[in-house]
Amino acid sequence: xxxxxxxxxxxxxxxxxxxxxxxxxxxxxxxxxxxxxxxxxxxxxxxxxxxxxxxxxxxxxxxxxxxxxxxxxxxxxxxxxxxxxxxxxxxxxxxxxxxxxxxxxxxxxxxxxxxxxxxxxxxxxxxxxxxxxxxxxxxxxxxxxxxxxxxxxxxxxxxxxxxxxxxxxxxxxxxxxxxxxxxxxxxxxxxxxxxxxxxxxxxxxxxxxxxxxxxxxxxxxxxxxxxxxxxxxxxxxxxxxxxxxxxxxxxxxxxxxxxxxxxxxxxxxxxxxxxxxxxxxxxxxxxxxxxxxxxxxxxxxxxxxxxxxxxxxxxxxxxxxxxxxxxxxxxxxxxxxxxxxxxxxxxxxxxxxxxxxxxxxxxxxxxxxxxxxxxxxxxxxxxxxxxxxxxxxxxxxxxxxxxxxxxxxxxxxxxxxxxxxxxxxxxxxxxxxxx
Ligand SMILES: C[S@@+](CC[C@H](N)C(=O)[O-])C[C@H]1O[C@@H](n2cnc3c(N)ncnc32)[C@H](O)[C@@H]1O
Numbered sequence: 001x002x003x004x005x006x007x008x009x010x011x012x013x014x015x016x017x018x019x020x021x022x023x024x025x026x027x028x029x030x031x032x033x034x035x036x037x038x039x040x041x042x043x044x045x046x047x048x049x050x051x052x053x054x055x056x057x058x059x060x061x062x063x064x065x066x067x068x069x070x071x072x073x074x075x076x077x078x079x080x081x082x083x084x085x086x087x088x089x090x091x092x093x094x095x096x097x098x099x100x101x102x103x104x105x106x107x108x109x110x111x112x113x114x115x116x117x118x119x120x121x122x123x124x125x126x127x128x129x130x131x132x133x134x135x136x137x138x139x140x141x142x143x144x145x146x147x148x149x150x151x152x153x154x155x156x157x158x159x160x161x162x163x164x165x166x167x168x169x170x171x172x173x174x175x176x177x178x179x180x181x182x183x184x185x186x187x188x189x190x191x192x193x194x195x196x197x198x199x200x201x202x203x204x205x206x207x208x209x210x211x212x213x214x215x216x217x218x219x220x221x222x223x224x225x226x227x228x229x230x231x232x233x234x235x236x237x238x239x240x241x242x243x244x245x246x247x248x249x250x251x252x253x254x255x256x257x258x259x260x261x262x263x264x265x266x267x268x269x270x271x272x273x274x275x276x277x278x279x280x281x282x283x284x285x286x287x288x289x290x291x292x293x294x295x296x297x298x299x300x301x302x303x304x305x306x307x308x309x310x311x312x313x314x315x316x317x318x319x320x321x322x323x324x325x326x327x328x329x330x331x332x333x334x335x336x337x338x339x340x341x342x343x344x345x346x347x348x349x350x351x352x353x354x355x356x357x358x359x360x361x362x363x364x365x366x367x368x369x370x371x372x373x374x375x376x377x378x379x380x381x382x383x384x385x386x387x388x389x390x391x392x393x394x395x396x397x398x399x400x401x402x403x404x405x406x407x408x409x410x411x412x413x414x415x416x417x418x419x420x421x422x423x424x425x426x427x428x429x430x431x432x433x434x435x
């Protein structure tokens with residue numbers, strides 16, 4: 001857990017470190033009231049915050065989002081009447097408490113930096129509630145609670161064990177997973193980076209610090225990618241025609257899977273609608289010296305000149321599978337958003353299925369823990385497209401501890417690989433077109 005021991009000098013609110021707390025408040029407001037992704041809100045919310053304070057604002061907001069139900073339970077335990085959910089006093093208390101109880105900020109600094117956020121308002125209340133909680137010596141539970149609606153949804157879909165796995169996953173900072181450009185270098189990079197490898201082409205590093213300073217980054221020998229996110233391209237590479245073959249990577253940016261496909265020898269056409277994300281895809285290709293044709297286009301209107309041997313749909317989704325790194329999804333993703341994404345996925349899946357050569361391979365993937373964005377998509381697709389059948393992977397293609405589902409697809413859940421640092425939640429299916 002990061003520790004920010006910012007002892008506060010006493011002269012002005014700015015010197016006290018209040019701007020970073022104000023930025024944290026703006027970030028929380030963006031996520032909890034306006035439903036914006038945390039990463040998307042960062043630029044605007046931290047516009048007037050510089051250097052390490054920007055990182056601190058992000059760390060405070062992310063940690064509040066991880067521990068929100070537990071923080072609120074503490075606050076409610078000492079107030080006579082519950083504060084409204086979006087009251088500034090509640091927000092200020094969440095920020096002060098997460099610093100004092102999780103981030104290791106001295107208590108006097110945690111409260112002094114936050115009181116200016118409620119100037120002209122409930123300062124006394126915030127001070128009193130913070131004091132009552134911290135004086136009592138109470139701690140946050142070791143295993144964080146999930147927001148009740150998320151817990152109910154995941155419990156209903158996967159059972160209580162999965163929800164418990166998700167809670168445990170929130171408690172520990174996720175490791176940093178790297179995918180290697182050349183799997184033959186696995187032992188070398190595991191040793192060089194002081195990491196472990198769960199399978200060829202993968203290295204897992206704990207507490208990595210600055211990624212860009214790690215050996216091998218500048219030379220482009222690896223890129224950051226959760227081990228579960230590396231599975232879709234592995235499944236396609238396993239079916240690559242001798243000497244390469246043509247691959248279309250739909251929804252490709254920022255390019256983790258494009259890089260894998262290019263490194264596996266495919267001639268890749270990488271398509272994405274977002275110019276900002278395509279810029280990052282180009283930077284990643286440049287750094288790794290890998291080649292792909294990059295196409296900025298909306299897959300709902302674009303079409304390739306000819307069908308490909310391999311096609312990947314890494315579909316836009318609710319992203320609830322990456323809640324460990326993006327805890328905002330726990331609070332802003334609700335059933336209407338899941339339904340909207342599922343509709344988009346169904347359109348992309350149906351449209352792109354015509355772009356695979358007979359005998360070719362299609363992989364559909366989402367980083368979601370919602371069945372509507374995985375199992376339900378597959379069932380509909382198989383009903384509508386009798387020219388496709390599931391091509392179940394060999395267990396040896398998957399990280400040890402990730403099973404092939406009895407129906408032939410892959411579903412990663414938070415409880416998996418838990419003794420080695422866990423993995424993101426993904427749905428992945430490989431399909432073969434009749435040929
Ligand atoms: C899950 S992310 C892709 C991650 C990427 N495959 C990787 O491995 O780095 C989904 C991507 O879909 C893109 N996207 C969303 N709707 C799209 C559309 N209609 N056409 C093309 N790309 C789209 C988004 O811009 C986003 O980059």
